[in-house]
Amino acid sequence: MVVLSPPALDHCSLIKTCKPAASVFTGIPVIDMMDPEAKTLIVKACEEFGFFKLVNHGVPMEIATILEAEALRFFNLPQLEKDKAGPPDPFGYGNKSIGANGDVGWIEYLLLNTKPDVASQRTLSVFQENSEIFRSAVRDYISAMKKIAFEVVELIADGLKIEQRNVLSRMLRDEKSDSCFRLNYYPPCPELQALSDRNLIGFGFGEHTDPQIISVLRSNNTSGLQICLRDGTWVSVPPDQTSLFINVGDSLQVITNGRFRSVKHRVLVDNVKSRISMIYFGGPPLNEKIVPLGCLLAKGEESLYREFTWSEYKKSAYKSRLADCRLGPFEKTSG
Numbered sequence: 407m408v409v410l411s412p413p414a415l416d417h418c419s420l421i422k423t424c425k426p427a428a429s430v431f432t433g434i435p436v437i438d439m440m441d442p443e444a445k446t447l448i449v450k451a452c453e454e455f456g457f458f459k460l461v462n463h464g465v466p467m468e469i470a471t472i473l474e475a476e477a478l479r480f481f482n483l484p485q486l487e488k489d490k491a492g493p494p495d496p497f498g499y500g501n502k503s504i505g506a507n508g509d510v511g512w513i514e515y516l517l518l519n520t521k522p523d524v525a526s527q528r529t530l531s532v533f534q535e536n537s538e539i540f541r542s543a544v545r546d547y548i549s550a551m552k553k554i555a556f557e558v559v560e561l562i563a564d565g566l567k568i569e570q571r572n573v574l575s576r577m578l579r580d581e582k583s584d585s586c587f588r589l590n591y592y593p594p595c596p597e598l599q600a601l602s603d604r605n606l607i608g609f610g611f612g613e614h615t616d617p618q619i620i621s622v623l624r625s626n627n628t629s630g631l632q633i634c635l636r637d638g639t640w641v642s643v644p645p646d647q648t649s650l651f652i653n654v655g656d657s658l659q660v661i662t663n664g665r666f667r668s669v670k671h672r673v674l675v676d677n678v679k680s681r682i683s684m685i686y687f688g689g690p691p692l693n694e695k696i697v698p699l700g701c702l703l704a705k706g707e708e709s710l711y712r713e714f715t716w717s718e719y720k721k722s723a724y725k726s727r728l729a730d731c732r733l734g735p736f737e738k739t740s741g
């Protein structure tokens with residue numbers, strides 16, 4: 407933690423020392439969803455990076471553009487109005503505070519339920535005139551993201567040569583699937599200018615892995631997202647508002663017995679540009695057992711993890727800090 411002289415930064419907890427800026431990475435796997443080889447390339451990307459960019463995905467850009475405009479309209483409302491939609495317990499508006507265990511970032515967000523016509527609808531109606539436009543934009547976007555997530559995990563099953571291609575998608579398709587949706591807004595942080603000489607970087611969202619099976623992310627054209635490569639190097643992901651980015655989550659790491667790795671990622675803020683991102687987190691039903699698929703285990707290979715349900719994992723994950731290794735307590739070696 408760095409203590410800065412007032413009045414520049416009353417939010418100095420959001421600023422951490424950092425090694426020199428990560429380089430822009432040109433090696434992110436790009437998967438064309440229409441490519442007949444997509445299934446094989448997706449598996450390779452999940453093994454090597456736990457992350458890839460999806461193009462030719464067929465989601466009309468307009469759906470994202472409309473939602474982005476509505477979200478910006480919300481985040482530009484007076485603070486008192488936005489606060490009416492909070493706190494995020496579990497769904498609602500959040501500001502700087504991430505989760506319940508002391509993590510902070512230079513961020514505002516809306517956490518929403520992915521089930522049509524429930525909490526998210528109420529959250530969105532609290533504050534806005536014409537909130538039906540926002541609600542329907544959220545509904546349309548979530549429904550497009552669900553389709554993509556189902557297809558991606560079915561391609562994964564194909565690529566892994568699993569006979570039952572719905573072995574993963576059935577968990578996301580289940581009406582009890584515990585998925586969620588997040589709209590993140592990272593306002594520009596002008597004070598960062600003064601800090602750049604001192605090698606200081608502001609975090610919008612600190613490093614973490616996503617706990618679910620798979621996350622589907624779309625952002626505007628502002629950079630900030632970084633991923634951690636297998637060798638521990640942090641690299642910047644070039645933004646691309648027309649593409650979708652897929653993250654392997656902790657649950658998929660377990661289901662593949664570590665063959666896929668959940669990707670560590672984080673978001674840095676910019677001093678002039680705001681970033682907006684929208685993420686669908688595809689999770690299993692609460693009572694689902696998260697165990698390696700038998701067909702993926704080689705003869706004699708044992709699970710690296712003790713058996714647990716998504717409900718148990720989620721309970722434990724939500725007690726952790728962002729940067730914690732959430733799978734640690736479930737690894738067999740840790741007793």
Ligand SMILES: C=C1C[C@]23C[C@@]1(O)CC[C@H]2[C@@]12CC[C@H](O)[C@@](C)(C(=O)O1)[C@H]2[C@@H]3C(=O)O
Pocket residue numbers: 504505506507509517586588614615616617618687723724725726727728
């Ligand atoms: C600090 C936390 C925020 C988080 C719950 C947690 O205790 C650890 C995981 C965090 C995370 C990361 C991915 C998603 O953004 C999220 C909604 C999730 O499911 O796990 C967040 C949680 C959150 O913001 O509440």
Ligand SMILES: O=C(O)CCC(=O)C(=O)O
Pocket residue numbers: 588590611616623625631671672673682683685
């Ligand atoms: O905003 C982003 O690009 C990533 C945010 C993120 O990792 C999250 O919400 O879990």
Ligand SMILES: [Fe+2]
Pocket residue numbers: 614615616671
């Ligand atoms: Fe994340």
